[in-house]
Amino acid sequence: MEFISQHPVLVASLVKIAVLLFIVMTALAYLTWFERKVVARIQSRWGPYYVGAHGLLQPLADGLKFLFKEDVTPPASDRFVYLLAPFLALSLALTAIALIPFGPPSVRFPNGQSVFIVSDIDIGLLFLFAITSIGVYGVALAGWSSNSKYPLMGSLRSSAQMISYEVSLTMSVVGVLLLAGTLNFNEIISRQSGHFFLHWNVIHTGYGYFPQIIGFLCYLTAAIAETNRIPFDLPEAETELVAGFHTEYSSFKFAMFFMAEYANMLTVSCLATILFFGGWLSPLPDSWHWQLYLPGAGLLLLGLYTAYDTVANMRGIAQLQFAVVTALALGGGAICLIPVVMPIIQGPFWFTTKVLVFIFFYVWVRGTLPRFRYDQLMSFGWKLLLPVSLANLVITAFVIILPKLGHP
Amino acid sequence: MSVPFFVFFACAVLAIAGALVLIVSREPIHSALALVLVMISLAILYLLLGAPFIAAVQIIVYAGAIMVLFVFVIMLLNAGVEERTNWSKLAKYAGLPLALFLLLEIAHWLFRAPVGAAIANGVGAPGPAASTTELSLELFQQYLFPFEATSILILIAILGALVLARKEE
Numbered sequence: 001m002e003f004i005s006q007h008p009v010l011v012a013s014l015v016k017i018a019v020l021l022f023i024v025m026t027a028l029a030y031l032t033w034f035e036r037k038v039v040a041r042i043q044s045r046w047g048p049y050y051v052g053a054h055g056l057l058q059p060l061a062d063g064l065k066f067l068f069k070e071d072v073t074p075p076a077s078d079r080f081v082y083l084l085a086p087f088l089a090l091s092l093a094l095t096a097i098a099l100i101p102f103g104p105p106s107v108r109f110p111n112g113q114s115v116f117i118v119s120d121i122d123i124g125l126l127f128l129f130a131i132t133s134i135g136v137y138g139v140a141l142a143g144w145s146s147n148s149k150y151p152l153m154g155s156l157r158s159s160a161q162m163i164s165y166e167v168s169l170t171m172s173v174v175g176v177l178l179l180a181g182t183l184n185f186n187e188i189i190s191r192q193s194g195h196f197f198l199h200w201n202v203i204h205t206g207y208g209y210f211p212q213i214i215g216f217l218c219y220l221t222a223a224i225a226e227t228n229r230i231p232f233d234l235p236e237a238e239t240e241l242v243a244g245f246h247t248e249y250s251s252f253k254f255a256m257f258f259m260a261e262y263a264n265m266l267t268v269s270c271l272a273t274i275l276f277f278g279g280w281l282s283p284l285p286d287s288w289h290w291q292l293y294l295p296g297a298g299l300l301l302l303g304l305y306t307a308y309d310t311v312a313n314m315r316g317i318a319q320l321q322f323a324v325v326t327a328l329a330l331g332g333g334a335i336c337l338i339p340v341v342m343p344i345i346q347g348p349f350w351f352t353t354k355v356l357v358f359i360f361f362y363v364w365v366r367g368t369l370p371r372f373r374y375d376q377l378m379s380f381g382w383k384l385l386l387p388v389s390l391a392n393l394v395i396t397a398f399v400i401i402l403p404k405l406g407h408p
Numbered sequence: 409m410s411v412p413f414f415v416f417f418a419c420a421v422l423a424i425a426g427a428l429v430l431i432v433s434r435e436p437i438h439s440a441l442a443l444v445l446v447m448i449s450l451a452i453l454y455l456l457l458g459a460p461f462i463a464a465v466q467i468i469v470y471a472g473a474i475m476v477l478f479v480f481v482i483m484l485l486n487a488g489v490e491e492r493t494n495w496s497k498l499a500k501y502a503g504l505p506l507a508l509f510l511l512l513e514i515a516h517w518l519f520r521a522p523v524g525a526a527i528a529n530g531v532g533a534p535g536p537a538a539s540t541t542e543l544s545l546e547l548f549q550q551y552l553f554p555f556e557a558t559s560i561l562i563l564i565a566i567l568g569a570l571v572l573a574r575k576e577e
Contacts, residue, residue, distance in 0.1 A: 081437065123540060126464040130451075133472025137444070140476070144437060144483050152483065159480040163473070183540060 012113035017098070020118060024097055028262045029059035035363045042367035053318040056325065066255040074146060074248050081145035086249065086256035089138025093263035096131045099124050100270045103280050103347030105186045116280075116347060117186070124185040125177070128271065129170060132226070136162045138260060139228070139245050146248035154244030157234045157374065164381040165225040165232075171389040172218035175396040176201050176275045179209065189279035197283040202276040210399040216276045218389040220361075223268040225381065227261065229362060231369040234377060269358035270351075277354050280347035292342045295349040299333030412456055419456075423449035434490045436482045440475060447471040461540045 033048060033055060040047030048055025073082060103116030114120055121127060136159060143155020179201060180188040192200050201212045225232035234244075241247070246257045273279055284291045303326055310322040336345050372380065426445035433439045447470040454463035547555055 078435070078437075081441070084441075121460065123460050123464050126461065126468070130464045130467035130472065133468050133476075134444075134448075136472070136476050137441075137479070140479055140483065141437075141441075144479075152486075156480070156483055159476060159483070163476060163480070166472075 008109075008111040008113055012109055012111060013118060016113075016115075016118045020097065021094070024094065024263070024266070025259075027266065028259050029063065031262045031265070031359065032062070032258075033059050034359070035366070038360065038363045039367045042364070053314055053322040053325070056321065063255070066252050069251040071251040071253065072248075074148065076147040077248065078145040078147065081141050082248075083253075085138050085142035085145060086253045086260075088141065089135065089260035090256040090263070092131055092135045092138065093260040093267065096128055096135075096267045097263065097270070099128050099131075099185065100267070101185050101189065101274070101279065102351050103344075107344050107347070115344075120184070120186060123183045125173070125183045125188070125275075128267070132264075132267070133166060135260075135264070138257070142249065142257070143245035146245075148248055150241045150243075151245050151247045154234075154241050154247070158228060158245060161225060161228070161232065161234060161377060161381075164378060165222045165385070168218055168381060168385040168389050169222035169226055171386065171393055172215045172222060173275060174393050175210070175212050175215040178393075178396050178400055179204070179212070185274050185279070189274055189281060192278040193281050196285045197278065197281075200276065200278040200281075208400055208403045210396045212276060212392070212396070214388065214392045215396070216272070218385055218392065219272060219276070221385060222381075222389075223272065224362070224365065225377075227264045227268055229261075229265070230366040231372050232377060233371060234374055265359065265362055266355070269355045269362070272358055273351060273354040279354075280351040282346060282350050292346065293337065295345050296333045296336035296342070299329050299336055303329035303333055416453065416456055419449040419452045422446075423453070434492070436487045436490065437479065440478045440482060443478075444471050444475045447475065461543055 036058075037047040037055070048058040051058045051061045073079065098118040099121070101117040101120065105114045105117070105120065107115045109115055139158045139162075140155045143151040143153075143158070146152070176188065177183065180191045182188060182191075192204070198204070202216045203211050203213065205211050228234075246254055249257060282291060306322060306326040306329055310319055310326055314322045335341055423446050426442040426449065429442035430439045430446065433442060448467060451463040451466040451471070454460075454466060
């Protein structure tokens with residue numbers, strides 16, 4: 001107990017890291033399930049169905065399969081770099097999530113530490129970009145160290161692509177920075193409060209404000225390219241390069257690349273939410289007090305639906321599994337309705353909802369668009385995306401400085 | 409032993425080890441990776457000195473952009489293992505003594521100068537905390553001319569690269 005009271009920062013950070021790691025790892029696993037289900041619906045299929053009710057245990061089965069597969073290291077590979085690459089990719093992708101605020105800083109532990117963010121630093125955004133900019137090494141080194149031609153092609157493509165689109169990604173965000181005047185995530189979000197959703201950066205109009213809708217579209221495009229997703233997934237284009245940079249990786253090292261890709265998706269979606277869509281702010285007016293009941297009510301509705309599904313459609317072991325899901329949803333909903341918990345859960349609820357919308361958009365794009373050709377990718381990035389985001393930056397700066405011109 | 413002191417020595421050792429590997433390694437990619445390690449260790453040292461902005465920019469610009477280009481070019485050219493040459497006469501008779509002299513000089517000033525002594529005693533040298541706002545005010549008011557001159561210099565370099573890379577008419 002003495003140790004806990006003497007080191008409040010250390011203890012709080014360790015607790016937050018442990019909990020966040022657990023949540024993020026579970027979320028990553030179920031993102032794969034979510035993606036497979038949604039893409040299957042888009043393509044008129046069922047998706048994972050047999051492992052657990054509605055395929056809910058599929059991520060677990062996949063994880064176990066990855067663990068027990070033979071771990072092949074190509075004899076001609078550069079062993080040290082070959083092992084380093086997946087570690088770099090996954091650890092950097094997970095580190096970035098430590099900077100994301102999931103709820104308002106006003107919610108604190110008894111010892112004064114903020115609950116919803118692991119490290120609340122003044123230059124949060126810059127640090128996030130620093131971490132993601134080193135993330136290229138994971139992909140680039142994986143392809144090189146495999147000592148095989150398709151992976152090398154894949155990692156060459158990915159290095160070129162990431163260098164090109166990182167410029168547009170950064171440029172598209174600078175407009176928001178100018179409006180916020182700070183690099184701290186919590187402050188960027190706080191500046192967007194008021195007038196329910198009308199002050200979110202993406203639509204905030206008014207004297208001295210320029211809505212960042214163009215910046216947002218540039219950010220979204222560049223972010224999809226940065227995370228190597230369809231339609232920009234040339235580094236792993238399976239029709240041309242077998243599997244691109246991770247062709248020679250098997251077993252859990254492949255799983256690490258896989259998790260890193262989903263973690264990057266998550267980070268990028270969180271960043272879009274924070275910068276353009278008000279982060280943990282509620283889109284509803286503060287005076288509508290019934291919004292406090294929304295998280296609990298939503299979970300209870302979900303529980304009622306799964307309860308109906310359990311009774312009506314499930315048979316055998318699946319019925320038992322779905323009964324557990326129902327119990328979890330109903331119990332979670334009941335906890336969210338406890339008066340003490342209700343105000344605390346609001347921030348994370350809205351944040352998660354917005355992030356889920358972006359994740360769905362990612363999957364939707366994957367199910368809809370074909371892949372770009374390499375020259376199209378390059379000319380799109382340099383000749384369209386970069387000029388547009390630069391123009392957005394210039395216009396934003398001009399609009400901000402305009403009211404101040406008269407009064408020096 | 410305070411925590412900053414420990415972090416300082418860990419990063420210093422990593423930086424020096426990275427620099428040594430950079431020179432000794434015969435595989436170009438290993439050298440490039442060692443240089444990345446040096447850059448990141450330096451960034452952490454900047455953090456210790458109370459300059460988080462500089463630290464982040466150090467990582468973004470050097471480790472994230474320049475070194476990625478290095479790695480890209482090494483991969484693109486598929487550069488093989490370096491060959492060793494014998495020591496040239498100049499290196500043997502002028503280079504080695506000069507390097508030794510430089511090391512001695514650094515060691516001398518490290519223990520003589522107040523900053524060096526402070527670091528050696530494990531205090532660190534926390535100068536004025538360089539917040540982003542203060543830094544940009546300095547950069548865009550006092551040092552505006554050098555800043556703009558540098559940007560024009562870089563623009564000229566880009567144009568030069570374009571001219572060199574252009575196809576012959």
